[in-house]
Amino acid sequence: MIDAADIALAHQLADAAGAVIRPWFRGGVTVESKGDESPVTAADRAAEAEMRRLIAAARPQDGVIGEEYGDDRPDAARVWVLDPIDGTRAFIAGRPLFGTLIGLMVDGAPVLGVIDQCIIGDRWLGAHGQPTTLNGQPATTRPCAALAAAHIGTTSPHAFTTADLTAFTRVQQAARDTLYGGDCHNYGLVASGHLDAVVEASLKVHDWAALVPVIEGAGGTMTDWAGRRLALGSDGRVIAAATAALAADIQARLA
Structure with missing residues (x-):
């Protein structure tokens, strides 16, 4: 379903998005409003554009669903799902709690996911059939039942x-x-x-x-x-x- 190359690409996408976003953080970025009144910045758009460029080069047969640039072959068997800055309001306010989200869906099921916080350096990776990691170390939920x-x-x-x-x-x-x-x-x-x-x-x-x-x-x-x-x-x-x-x-x- 997924392999090491998919995981490596997900890391590459997160690295690339972070490299785009970091120079804009707390840098007085201009804010625009989308049709639903949610905010968007040049950092959102540039980070997604860079991830799409890398996917097109490495996986030209895959589809893409992105927050900023819409859908490209969303009915493909494999679809990358991108949110370059989840938490744009936090990003605008200078709070390092936003994240880049990179997902891969195969036949409609989410099988690979990255949550990347490029300022404080938190990166969670989850892959079908494998334990989740935070910065390469195992991550586990707390056994809370109530x-x-x-x-x-x-x-x-x-x-x-x-x-x-x-x-x-x-x-x-x-x-x-x-x-x-x-x-x-x-x-x-x-x-x-x-x-x-x-x-x-x-x-x-x-x-x-x-x-x-x-x-x-x-x-x-x-x-x-x-x-x-x-x-x-x-x-x-x-x-x-x-x-x-x-x-x-x-x-x-x-x-």
């Missing part, structure tokens, strides 16, 4: 619809504590056992495709709010949890 003991995260309450926020509030009230902010970095923290779960909504495929192999390879689970595996048609509501028991507890409170 929400009452769980440290959970979400990027912002403003990302939820009114109904979804009501459901999330039931989870939050039952959890030990809740961390706001963090974007994709939170999922890496789940994989490394520092957070126990992340609950979010309104995610696009480029937001979650890279995260699934990272979470699952660390011993966790990542599904939609009903417990279904994430796929291209998913509604963007996700749970990443350290254990299946914790995921079930969260699902019951969201229902």
